[in-house]
Amino acid sequence: MDPRHRDGLLALLALVGLALPLEHDRRRRLRDPGAALAGVGTALAVEWAFLRCPHRLLSVWERPAVNLGSALAVVMGGMLARRRPRLLVAGVWGILTYLGLLARLLRRGEAADNR
Structure with missing residues (x-):
């Protein structure tokens, strides 16, 4: 499986794990600008770090225990953070920011393949 597709599936799993504990007022909570800014900023910072030091970080990320364990840790963290x-x-x-960046990257790759 293409690592980008694997990472996308893991991100979707983590997204579901985080969204489920949100109570029935999800729409109102998702409009919190401070939380949105923190999430988007963190995702962009992580992606910037991967672009800045790809050899070091990707060698760690490619280990199945790390990428699967990270997704499971996010889901478990979401379950534990229900009160936050x-x-x-x-x-x-x-x-969502990561998935948007990944979708853009995959779409760009498909466009290059079709040339």
Whole structure:
């Protein structure tokens, strides 16, 4: 499996794990600008770090225990953070940001393949 597709599936798993503990007022909570900014900023910082030091970080990330364990840790963290909805919302926004960047990257790769 392409690592980008694997990472996308893991991110979707983590997104579901974070979104489920949010109570029935999800829409209102997702509009929290501070939590959204924290999530987007964190996702962009992580991606910047991977671009800055790809050899070091990717060699660690490619280990199955690390990438699968990270997704499971996010899901478990979401379950434990039920009383901290701002953390959950920041996580949701972070994962949505990552999925948006990944979708753009995959679409760009498909466009290059079709030339």
